[in-house]
Amino acid sequence: MNFKLRLLLLTGMWFALSALLIGSLFNYQQQVIEQRTQQTLHRELAAHMRDDNPLMHGTDYNPDALKSIFHTLMLLGPDFEIYFLDQQGNIRSHAAPEGKVQASNVNLIPIRQFLANQPLPILGDDPRNPGGKKVFSVAPIRQYDSVIGYLYVVIGSEQRTLLASQEGNQPVYNMMAISLLLILGFSLLTYRLVRQTLLQPIETVTQNLREQAGNDFRLRPDFVNQVPELKPIAKHLYLMAQRIQQQFLQLQQEEKNRRELLMQLSHDLKTPLSSILGYLETWQLQAPSPDPLIETAHRNAHKLAEQLSQQLELARSQKHVPEPHFxxxxxxxxxxxxxxxxxxxxxxxxxxxxxxxxxxxxxxxxxxxxxxxxxxxxxxxxxxxxxxxxxxxxxxxxxxxxxxxxxxxxxxxxxxxxxxxxxxxxxxxxxxxxxxxxxxxxxxxxxxxxxxxxxx
The missing domain is CATH 3.30.565.10 (Histidine kinase-like ATPase, C-terminal domain)
Structure with missing residues (x-):
């Protein structure tokens, strides 16, 4: 994967993950703030209802008082659900229609945390949705200095939840789509900027170097006129090309001197080597029997003569190395x-x-x-x-x-x-x-x- 794709993918993925993380944190903070605000505003709601209506009649709850409270609930609106709990958290009475309440008791731990004035928001059980949690207001019901029950008010009724669900996640989807479009637009603009200011000049420099490689690296003086990011590299490449040119000239001069020396040396060695071969061949012709030492000397001298001829031929043809014969x-x-x-x-x-x-x-x-x-x-x-x-x-x-x-x-x-x-x-x-x-x-x-x- 080349740099262009890596840059585009990295930018897009980074901003997408950033948008998801920021959106999630924002949504979470918004929910927490909303819950804390609702619970703070209605913190004393249950206490006021308890104090305005005597809820107990002897050792049992007062139906008339609860009826008055439920009537008050209707006046407040459908955003509250009221439950009368005994001291174990069991639901003794409520204002919900028959069959709406799914749970028979409420966990008392959040209620004790609320009464202990711990930091809000504190989420309690939702009797109409077992397993669900909502903010609430609660007030203890006392008789003879002992708690015999609780007035438990759920803030954010089932109707509110249904209305919120009916709205759906369309606003969230719209926001995500707009965010993705902005991210994609930013990535494309970044890629276009990098391509015009960096990638295309690099391709131009590479093409110039490729063209001049077959011309002994003779770079034009305007080669150093590049974008600011590439000027230091172009300057050093131009200096390197000048150095290569100097070395080419030195090598050509040294090659010329070497060739002249090799041709002179070959001529100087050829005559005595031919004389040695002549004497060895004469010895072989006149000897009554073959001598292994003379044959070895003749073979090595003949090999030396062949190598000398190859070197002389290379010097004349101006080749650097002989072509191997396989x-x-x-x-x-x-x-x-x-x-x-x-x-x-x-x-x-x-x-x-x-x-x-x-x-x-x-x-x-x-x-x-x-x-x-x-x-x-x-x-x-x-x-x-x-x-x-x-x-x-x-x-x-x-x-x-x-x-x-x-x-x-x-x-x-x-x-x-x-x-x-x-x-x-x-x-x-x-x-x-x-x-x-x-x-x-x-x-x-x-x-x-x-x-x-x-x-x-």
Missing amino acids: EPVRLTQIIRETQESLAIDAEKKHLSLSLSIPDIDTVYGDKQLLLRLFSNLFENAIRHAPAYSTIQLQAEHHQHDVAVQITNQIDPDAPSGSMGLGMRIIQSILVIHHSHLKTKRDTRHYLQSFDLPISA
């Missing part, structure tokens, strides 16, 4: 040639090479690069292995590649710090062959492994 190559042949070229170094330390190569050992790669790969690997192994030890090479044929593993012991007295360039060459050759080098080392052994493809 073909099927026998792994055994590569290792044999490498072993013969390094035989003298191995004999100096009395090292032996243990080979485990499958019958099908054909890999797909560049022969010269593979010769250089194994030459560097064996040179490192010979340099760091102790005398009279064995260098092990194991190859396993898999479905799509050949896994190669080279293991040697570690001489604690071997020279260190000489594997950096060789390892970089090895890694580069393996990258060309779509592989990479894995190394594992402990206190006594050093293991290197990699894979070579068997087909293109």
